Amino acid sequence: MENLLYIALFSPLVGSLFAALFAMSPKNIITGIVTSALLLISFIASAILFEHVMTVGAVHVTMMDWIMAGDMLIPFGFLVDQISVTMMVVVTLVSTVVHIYSIGYMDHDKSFNRFFSYLSAFVFSMMVLVMSDNFLGLFIGWEGVGVCSWLLIGFWYHKEDVSRDVNPSISPSWAANEAFIMNRIADLGMLIGIFILYWNTGSLQYDVVFAALPNLSDGILVAAAIALFVGAMGKSAQFPLHTWLTDAMEGPTPVSALIHAATMVTAGVFLIIRANPLYAMEAVEWVSYFIASLGTFVAIFAASMALVCRDLKRIIAFSTLSQLGYMFAAAGLGAYWIALFHLAAHAFFKALLFLGAGNVMHAMNDELDIFKMGGLKKVMRWTYLYMGLASLALSGIGIAGVGLAGYFSKDAIIETAFNEQNYILWIILIVTAGMTAFYSFRQVFLTFHGSKRYADTEIHPHDMYKYVLIAMSPLAILAVIAGFFKGWFEEFVTVLLPAYKMSEETHHIAWILGLVVIAFAVGGIVLAYIKYNKGLKRNEELENSLVYRLLSNQYYIPQLYDKIFSKPYAAFSRFSWLTLDQKIVDATVDGIGNMIKTGGDNTRKIQTGNLSDYLRWMARGVVLLVIVAFISHQLSQGAN
Amino acid sequence: MIGLSHYLVLSAILFSIGLVGVLRRKNLLMLFFATEIMLNAANVAFAAISYHYNDLSGQMFAFFVVAVAASEIAVGLGLLVILYKKYGTLDLDEFTVMRG
Amino acid sequence: MTTFAFYFFATLITLLFLVTVLSRNVLYAMTALAAGMVLISGLFFMLDAAFLGAVQLVVYVGAVMALYSFAMMFFDANKDIKERNGSAVTVFLLGGAIAVMLVVIFTAPLIGQGVASLYPPAEGATNPQAVGLVLFTKYLVPFEVAAVMLLVAMISGIILAGKKMDFSLSVVEATKSIDSKTIDNMDNTEKKGDK
Numbered sequence: 001m002e003n004l005l006y007i008a009l010f011s012p013l014v015g016s017l018f019a020a021l022f023a024m025s026p027k028n029i030i031t032g033i034v035t036s037a038l039l040l041i042s043f044i045a046s047a048i049l050f051e052h053v054m055t056v057g058a059v060h061v062t063m064m065d066w067i068m069a070g071d072m073l074i075p076f077g078f079l080v081d082q083i084s085v086t087m088m089v090v091v092t093l094v095s096t097v098v099h100i101y102s103i104g105y106m107d108h109d110k111s112f113n114r115f116f117s118y119l120s121a122f123v124f125s126m127m128v129l130v131m132s133d134n135f136l137g138l139f140i141g142w143e144g145v146g147v148c149s150w151l152l153i154g155f156w157y158h159k160e161d162v163s164r165d166v167n168p169s170i171s172p173s174w175a176a177n178e179a180f181i182m183n184r185i186a187d188l189g190m191l192i193g194i195f196i197l198y199w200n201t202g203s204l205q206y207d208v209v210f211a212a213l214p215n216l217s218d219g220i221l222v223a224a225a226i227a228l229f230v231g232a233m234g235k236s237a238q239f240p241l242h243t244w245l246t247d248a249m250e251g252p253t254p255v256s257a258l259i260h261a262a263t264m265v266t267a268g269v270f271l272i273i274r275a276n277p278l279y280a281m282e283a284v285e286w287v288s289y290f291i292a293s294l295g296t297f298v299a300i301f302a303a304s305m306a307l308v309c310r311d312l313k314r315i316i317a318f319s320t321l322s323q324l325g326y327m328f329a330a331a332g333l334g335a336y337w338i339a340l341f342h343l344a345a346h347a348f349f350k351a352l353l354f355l356g357a358g359n360v361m362h363a364m365n366d367e368l369d370i371f372k373m374g375g376l377k378k379v380m381r382w383t384y385l386y387m388g389l390a391s392l393a394l395s396g397i398g399i400a401g402v403g404l405a406g407y408f409s410k411d412a413i414i415e416t417a418f419n420e421q422n423y424i425l426w427i428i429l430i431v432t433a434g435m436t437a438f439y440s441f442r443q444v445f446l447t448f449h450g451s452k453r454y455a456d457t458e459i460h461p462h463d464m465y466k467y468v469l470i471a472m473s474p475l476a477i478l479a480v481i482a483g484f485f486k487g488w489f490e491e492f493v494t495v496l497l498p499a500y501k502m503s504e505e506t507h508h509i510a511w512i513l514g515l516v517v518i519a520f521a522v523g524g525i526v527l528a529y530i531k532y533n534k535g536l537k538r539n540e541e542l543e544n545s546l547v548y549r550l551l552s553n554q555y556y557i558p559q560l561y562d563k564i565f566s567k568p569y570a571a572f573s574r575f576s577w578l579t580l581d582q583k584i585v586d587a588t589v590d591g592i593g594n595m596i597k598t599g600g601d602n603t604r605k606i607q608t609g610n611l612s613d614y615l616r617w618m619a620r621g622v623v624l625l626v627i628v629a630f631i632s633h634q635l636s637q638g639a640n
Numbered sequence: 641m642i643g644l645s646h647y648l649v650l651s652a653i654l655f656s657i658g659l660v661g662v663l664r665r666k667n668l669l670m671l672f673f674a675t676e677i678m679l680n681a682a683n684v685a686f687a688a689i690s691y692h693y694n695d696l697s698g699q700m701f702a703f704f705v706v707a708v709a710a711s712e713i714a715v716g717l718g719l720l721v722i723l724y725k726k727y728g729t730l731d732l733d734e735f736t737v738m739r740g
Numbered sequence: 741m742t743t744f745a746f747y748f749f750a751t752l753i754t755l756l757f758l759v760t761v762l763s764r765n766v767l768y769a770m771t772a773l774a775a776g777m778v779l780i781s782g783l784f785f786m787l788d789a790a791f792l793g794a795v796q797l798v799v800y801v802g803a804v805m806a807l808y809s810f811a812m813m814f815f816d817a818n819k820d821i822k823e824r825n826g827s828a829v830t831v832f833l834l835g836g837a838i839a840v841m842l843v844v845i846f847t848a849p850l851i852g853q854g855v856a857s858l859y860p861p862a863e864g865a866t867n868p869q870a871v872g873l874v875l876f877t878k879y880l881v882p883f884e885v886a887a888v889m890l891l892v893a894m895i896s897g898i899i900l901a902g903k904k905m906d907f908s909l910s911v912v913e914a915t916k917s918i919d920s921k922t923i924d925n926m927d928n929t930e931k932k933g934d935k
Contacts, residue, residue: 649843674761
């Protein structure tokens with residue numbers, strides 16, 4: 001099993017290094033094939049490990065002693081248990097599909113090989129993140145995915161910066177930097193959390209740390225929980241660190257699918273689930289409650305922005321945000337296994353949605369405005385099917401125990417909120433479910449139904465390559481059937497995670513709750529159908545209303561951040577550069593240099609080249625030295 | 641009665657004469673002469689101390705000083721000959737190639 | 741008697757060395773130096789260092805002075821040396837300062853105290869015998885090293901001065917501003933002649 005673990009972990013790295021060999025050379029299809037094959041191997045290994053964990057139990061290996069300094073001992077170890085193996089399977093499966101998809105999608109890109117190198121490096125980092133058996137290894141993977149995310153968002157770094165009203169995310173490099181910097185801010189919190197835990201428990205191993213938790217004081221527990229959650233907020237783009245996620249859509253679409261929907265952004269949720277013994281402590285109850293509230297808030301907050309968004313990818317990004325909110329709500333309410341289940345199910349249909357969007361973009365010559373699409377149903381039959389399915393799954397359509405993936409996972413979260421008798425959260429989550437259905441189908445209808453609004457352009461849409469469409473099919477199948485494994489999954493992960501059972505009453509009225517959710521979801525879909533199926537009828541009055549403008553400008557939060565943080569910081573930097581650095585630091589350094597230079601210029605005359613002069617200088621030196629020696633001798637005599 | 645300090649003072653005076661020569665003269669040959677004087681001054685001091693303390697080490701050092709002086713002159717004179725051949729003079733004021 | 745001899749020697753040596761240092765004529769200077777060396781050997785004899793005195797006579801007055809005499813033949817010793825002797829004040833000040841300091845240090849109390857004789861002369865031996873005993877037992881290695889050093893010095897002296905020995909210096913005299921290039925050319929013509 002150890003070997004399998006290493007295969008699962010390191011084959012993406014091998015693929016990445018292999019592709020990196022060709023990074024500077026023109027497109028070579030081999031890199032795509034080799035990296036995809038290695039990921040497939042990684043996936044198979046993960047699947048076998050999954051089976052092993054299910055039947056035998058967790059695998060824990062220590063590869064080597066990593067940091068040994070004084071009392072500090074941090075082994076470099078890996079832990080494959082119920083939580084991490086779930087993540088491994090999800091990550092490698094989605095990655096494999098995305099890799100194969102990318103062979104088709106990045107077909108015409110001149111940096112084809114570089115792309116695969118980054119993509120595989122990302123998968124490797126993600127595997128380190130989920131498989132590590134200690135917080136430090138998790139942090140390494142955490143930063144690794146951050147770097148890869150930065151590289152991939154800014155993959156088309158050569159694009160020029162434009163103003164915010166032309167493109168809300170300005171440029172790929174700008175978006176990449178924004179994502180990276182926001183994550184750094186959050187990572188500081190996470191590091192502090194790790195330090196607090198190490199300081200107080202003397203270890204970073206999960207098992208040791210969690211075993212020591214009951215001995216810690218309440219204050220420390222709360223501090224650690226908050227600090228770790230700050231890290232999770234950054235990576236999972238929770239409010240107020242959410243703006244980077246939609247801007248990250250500047251990256252190539254497979255990247256959005258893999259990193260900014262299915263895997264990396266769920267790392268925050270993963271962290272909370274991983275640290276569930278900490279968040280389940282009595283003392284940090286209110287932190288958990290805060291997490292749930294924030295998650296719920298982000299769910300409706302992001303969904304509201306998606307309602308009016310015109311950008312194909314941004315709509316999906318907002319929905320990702322919203323679904324991450326759901327996951328945090330579940331985790332915060334203590335239903336860790338439900339959060340993990342929604343994480344896995346969401347990964348499948350969200351990746352599928354993104355890849356479908358990628359198909360549309362590919363067909364429409366990178367057009368993203370859904371107002372300029374329409375009627376693509378006929379030319380892009382498969383994509384329509386996939387996106388429709390994924391949207392249904394996202395909306396949580398299903399009835400009486402039969403339904404798509406989202407029906408099981410999202411309903412369970414809403415049910416949890418009800419079960420906790422937290423009716424405010426419950427109502428918000430239900431409303432959000434309705435909104436989710438609305439904006440998902442608004443997008444689908446605007447894209448695929450109605451008239452061909454692109455007709456007057458030169459675009460001739462066509463569906464993606466066959467092998468790409470086939471490669472997407474596993475995701476489609478899973479988006480449909482994943483929900484049926486709910487009971488089985490619960491059994492599997494609750495070995496490790498706290499079992500969360502609905503109370504009797506909730507159980508009794510569960511079918512009513514389900515009906516309410518379905519009603520909202522179907523209502524959303526019907527509304528979208530009425531409004532958009534026939535085609536786009538734009539309402540000037542509505543679009544100019546305050547609420548509409550507020551939503552389409554993302555509540556003016558990016559502008560606000562720009563004003564509050566970016567501009568003053570830039571001004572401060574300029575001040576530091578022109579005043580502090582140039583006038584003070586540089587002047588000091590230059591002054592020292594000039595002093596020595598003029599000193600050298602002035603004393604240069606001593607070097608006459610005449611030996612006689614040198615001898616005289618030497619004699620003077622001798623006199624001086626003897627005097628010094630004599631005086632110091634006298635002084636030491638005097639001291640004695 | 642002549643004691644150790646008499647000899648040492650004489651040695652110091654001779655050394656200073658040599659030093660004055662080294663510092664004042666510009667002719668390299670004269671510099672060599674002055675160096676000889678300084679070495680001899682040191683030898684006088686060695687011999688005197690050896691006598692005073694009834695220890696032969698001083699004389700030993702004097703021997704080695706003589707040996708060093710002899711080597712120095714052999715090599716130094718060779719160099720002087722070459723210098724003279726090249727520049728036609730031994731005046732230090734003429735050798736200012738290394739002026740900074 | 742010894743007092744008289746010491747002051748006699750000391751005065752003469754000082755005067756002779758002063759002549760050496762201050763004379764314009766190289767020949768005078770060298771003669772004075774040689775005479776001073778002889779008188780210094782007299783001091784050595786007074787100090788019961790007969791062997792050292794003999795060595796002084798042989799090495800300095802014999803070998804070194806002969807070497808200087810020969811070297812001087814190259815350097816046209818008859819002419820007065822023309823030098824630009826700058827401020828004599830600094831020089832004499834420095835020399836005087838160092839002399840005073842040496843005297844102060846030498847005559848300072850405490851410095852000579854606690855000195856025990858390490859190698860006293862053997863009982864009943866004459867000075868050369870005693871010197872031999874110490875030199876070839878305790879100082880054998882330095883002695884050998886000195887021998888090697890002398891050999892090296894001899895070889896280097898021969899090589900340095902002996903090269904181009906057959907090249908007439910009167911030519912240098914004639915063409916005052918001769919440069920190394922012409923010398924090299926001459927070498928080449930000579931080598932061709934050899935072949």
